Amino acid sequence: MSHWTEVRPSEDFYRVLDADGRPLDDPPDVDEETLRRMYRAFVRSRAFDAKALSLQRRGEISIHAASTGEEAVSVGSAAALEPDDWCFPTYRQTAASIYWDAPLARTFAGLMGAEPETVAEHLDDESNPAVNFSPPYIPLTVNVTNAVGSAMADAFNDRDTVTMSYVGDGSTSEGDFHEALNFAGVFEAPAVTICHNNQWAISVPTHRQTAAETFARKAEAHGVPYDRVDGNDVLAVYEKSREAIERARNGGGPTLLECVTYRMVDHNTADEDSVYRDEEELARWADLDPVDRFETYLREAGVMDDDEMDRVAEAAEADVDEAVEAARSVPRSDPQRMFDNHLHGESWTERHQRAELRREGMGENPFVDFDGEGFK
Amino acid sequence: MSSGDVALDVEGDTERWNVVDAVRETLAQEMRRDDAVRLLGYDVGPIGGVFRATEGLYEEFGGERVIDTPLSENGILGTAVGMAMRGERVVPEIQFMGFLYPAFGQLMYSLAKLHERSGGGIEVPMTVRIPYGGGIKSSEYHSESTETFLVHTPGVRVVCPSTPAQTKGLLAASIRHPDPVMFLEPKRIYRGEREAVPTGEYTLSLDEARVVREGEDVTLLTWGAMLEHAETAADSVDADVEIVDLVSLSPLDVETVLDSVKKTGRCVVLHEARRTLGLGAELSALVNEYALDHLHAPIKRATGYDVHFPGHQTEDAYLPDAERAEHAIRAVMSYEF
Numbered sequence: 001m002s003h004w005t006e007v008r009p010s011e012d013f014y015r016v017l018d019a020d021g022r023p024l025d026d027p028p029d030v031d032e033e034t035l036r037r038m039y040r041a042f043v044r045s046r047a048f049d050a051k052a053l054s055l056q057r058r059g060e061i062s063i064h065a066a067s068t069g070e071e072a073v074s075v076g077s078a079a080a081l082e083p084d085d086w087c088f089p090t091y092r093q094t095a096a097s098i099y100w101d102a103p104l105a106r107t108f109a110g111l112m113g114a115e116p117e118t119v120a121e122h123l124d125d126e127s128n129p130a131v132n133f134s135p136p137y138i139p140l141t142v143n144v145t146n147a148v149g150s151a152m153a154d155a156f157n158d159r160d161t162v163t164m165s166y167v168g169d170g171s172t173s174e175g176d177f178h179e180a181l182n183f184a185g186v187f188e189a190p191a192v193t194i195c196h197n198n199q200w201a202i203s204v205p206t207h208r209q210t211a212a213e214t215f216a217r218k219a220e221a222h223g224v225p226y227d228r229v230d231g232n233d234v235l236a237v238y239e240k241s242r243e244a245i246e247r248a249r250n251g252g253g254p255t256l257l258e259c260v261t262y263r264m265v266d267h268n269t270a271d272e273d274s275v276y277r278d279e280e281e282l283a284r285w286a287d288l289d290p291v292d293r294f295e296t297y298l299r300e301a302g303v304m305d306d307d308e309m310d311r312v313a314e315a316a317e318a319d320v321d322e323a324v325e326a327a328r329s330v331p332r333s334d335p336q337r338m339f340d341n342h343l344h345g346e347s348w349t350e351r352h353q354r355a356e357l358r359r360e361g362m363g364e365n366p367f368v369d370f371d372g373e374g375f376k
Numbered sequence: 377m378s379s380g381d382v383a384l385d386v387e388g389d390t391e392r393w394n395v396v397d398a399v400r401e402t403l404a405q406e407m408r409r410d411d412a413v414r415l416l417g418y419d420v421g422p423i424g425g426v427f428r429a430t431e432g433l434y435e436e437f438g439g440e441r442v443i444d445t446p447l448s449e450n451g452i453l454g455t456a457v458g459m460a461m462r463g464e465r466v467v468p469e470i471q472f473m474g475f476l477y478p479a480f481g482q483l484m485y486s487l488a489k490l491h492e493r494s495g496g497g498i499e500v501p502m503t504v505r506i507p508y509g510g511g512i513k514s515s516e517y518h519s520e521s522t523e524t525f526l527v528h529t530p531g532v533r534v535v536c537p538s539t540p541a542q543t544k545g546l547l548a549a550s551i552r553h554p555d556p557v558m559f560l561e562p563k564r565i566y567r568g569e570r571e572a573v574p575t576g577e578y579t580l581s582l583d584e585a586r587v588v589r590e591g592e593d594v595t596l597l598t599w600g601a602m603l604e605h606a607e608t609a610a611d612s613v614d615a616d617v618e619i620v621d622l623v624s625l626s627p628l629d630v631e632t633v634l635d636s637v638k639k640t641g642r643c644v645v646l647h648e649a650r651r652t653l654g655l656g657a658e659l660s661a662l663v664n665e666y667a668l669d670h671l672h673a674p675i676k677r678a679t680g681y682d683v684h685f686p687g688h689q690t691e692d693a694y695l696p697d698a699e700r701a702e703h704a705i706r707a708v709m710s711y712e713f
Contacts, residue, residue, distance in 0.1 A: 086462075088458075115495070116493065116494060116495025116496075116497070117495040117496065119495065120495050120497070134461070134490075134494075134498070135490075135493055135494050135497075135498075137485075137486075139481070139485040142454065142481060142482060142485040142486050145450070145451060145454025145455055145457075145458065145482060146454055146455070146457050146458035146461065146482075146486055147458055148454075148455050148458060149454060149455030149456060149457055149458020149459040149460075149461070149462075150458040150459065150461060150462050151458070152455055152458070152459055153458065153459040153462040153463070153464050154462070156414070156440045156459075156464075163458075175450060175478075175481075176450060176454060176481060176482070179446075179448045179450050179451035179454060180451070180454065180455075182446050182448065182451060183445065183446060183448075183451050183455050186445075186446055340492075340495075340496065341491055341492045341494075341495060341496040342491070342492055342530050342531050343531065343533060343555050343627065344553070344554050344555050345583065347583065347627030347628070347630075348627070348628070348629070348630035348631055349627050349628065349630060350627070352630075369665075369666065370665075370666065370668065370669065371634075371638075371666055371667065371669070372630065372631070372634045372662075372665075372666035372667065
């Protein structure tokens with residue numbers, strides 16, 4: 001029997017705002033500066049995704065996975081971190097690094113296929129975000145195991161730093177997820193794992209992903225505390241993340257948070273979601289859009305008005321445009337860059353292959369060394 | 377080209393150690409030297425490892441430096457990478473090479489890749505200790521010699537000692553090195569011959585092959601536990617054999633290999649791994665590409681066969697030994713282009 005339906009999920013999760021964005025109880029205790037930063041991150045992330053999509057359609061970037069519809073998970077959780085904490089994201093948490101002011105130009109340049117050394121060299125004047133972000137991981141769930149190791153290092157050194165990492169619902173089927181949570185539980189690592197349950201792992205729905213009642217409950221097998229949150233309610237995600245982070249920081253060990261949300265767009269720009277899901281389902285989730293709900297809350301709480309929201313949107317557009325221009329200014333990566341940063345020091349093989357590539361680039365025949373002396 | 381007995385250049389006291397003593401004493405030395413060195417694995421704690429290579433270390437350094445983990449190779453490598461990213465010098469143990477395969481995800485996705493994909497921004501300094509190889513009459517998956525999987529992986533070093541003194545210098549160098557090092561310990565010689573090993577600190581180059589003995593007629597390329605067969609074979613044949621211990625399987629010290637083959641004109645590779653795409657294939661290709669004019673005979677590979685490692689009644693027939701090496705040497709000596 002399946003406990004899941006992507007169309008109408010059960011709502012047995014923690015929620016601060018109702019479906020329209022009105023507090024269900026007393027308004028949450030979040031300072032206005034944090035609320036504004038969260039909103040700004042939402043808007044910048046949407047502007048970023050829209051621009052990335054258009055760049056992909058024009059062939060300037062090869063592939064992009066957008067966050068549209070599930071930004072509250074990234075923004076709410078990342079906002080609960082403190083400077084010097086660590087964050088191990090995947091490709092779908094750009095909004096988390098945007099909250100902490102990661103330079104957008106670097107992200108665009110990476111999407112444009114520039115080698116990381118080239119990006120660092122030409123966009124090196126931008127400051128790093130206060131929270132330490134690993135490069136986004138592409139292979140699923142590998143990041144969580146590394147994040148737990150990072151948290152173990154903090155525990156062994158009696159540091160009060162917390163490490164956060166992210167998975168999707170599909171990723172909870174990977175061995176790394178269980179290995180990570182098992183280690184986290186055994187070593188009481190200050191590791192907070194956020195699961196975006198966005199209902200789809202490319203085309204495979206949640207009910208084909210697990211027979212467990214919830215994804216959160218998978219933590220039970222590992223002795224790790226868990227909770228389930230409305231992932232389209234940024235304040236709920238923030239509250240529960242803050243609790244988990246505080247507990248971790250105080251030596252209370254790991255937490256798994258399942259954030260129930262929905263991927264409103266294709267898995268990535270190479271996907272075609274109309275093949276496997278219908279309009280009705282999308283429409284229902286569109287009503288729960290995290291940005292709309294948050295806007296309602298901010299307006300009614302008197303934190304922001306329409307004018308200020310318009311200014312945030314204009315600034316986001318301008319920032320994104322400027323970041324794209326900066327990314328475009330990065331020169332094409334020298335092909336020799338592909339040899340950089342594999343091993344420290346040098347080897348005969350690397351020297352030789354670099355020379356072969358150089359000769360090939362000059363239109364020469366690279367195969368003319370018959371005694372191993374030619375390319376030294 | 378490096379000289380044979382680098383360790384003997386080190387002044388001071390020596391003690392007679394076998395390879396497993398050298399591993400244990402080097403781990404202790406490095407852990408005393410640097411608080412960031414942590415051991416990670418299962419059974420590495422109070423019992424001291426299934427080969428006793430970590431014996432006594434739990435008592436000296438405690439459970440946060442000598443960490444018994446859940447039974448999960450992928451979990452061990454994955455968490456070790458996270459710790460290494462945060463400045464720890466992690467030395468995980470994979471109990472047997474045949475147990476490495478569940479950890480291939482973390483090996484390929486993060487251990488070997490993070491330094492490169494971060495544009496050099498992230499260091500992953502760790503030394504993965506892996507007892508490997510056959511000849512101890514063990515059970516399935518306990519005798520593997522699949523170093524080719526590692527050599528084919530960019531971003532990791534693969535190092536293999538063949539003597540106690542070398543084990544110490546290479547293991548210390550690996551632990552101190554910023555790169556991830558896959559440190560293959562030939563477990564068949566763990567408790568083999570003892571030799572005088574300097575007790576003071578020293579390191580050996582991770583990049584240099586070792587010319588174990590010089591010769592004029594044929595080059596014998598080998599590493600690890602096969603070295604003793606190479607020496608026996610060299611003593612038994614009617615030829616002046618030059619033995620090169622590769623030491624570093626990745627990256628290879630190609631110059632030492634080519635210089636030797638150019639001098640002798642003949643080459644045999646001796647390894648216990650399967651033949652097809654074993655490291656002998658690469659060595660043979662390198663000699664073919666860069667020293668063909670100097671050859672007087674085809675290169676021959678005295679290796680294991682392309683089968684799963686057999687049961688212990690059969691393993692002696694599978695494993696190359698001095699006799700197989702002698703046959704290969706005599707064959708290439710009998711041929712003249």
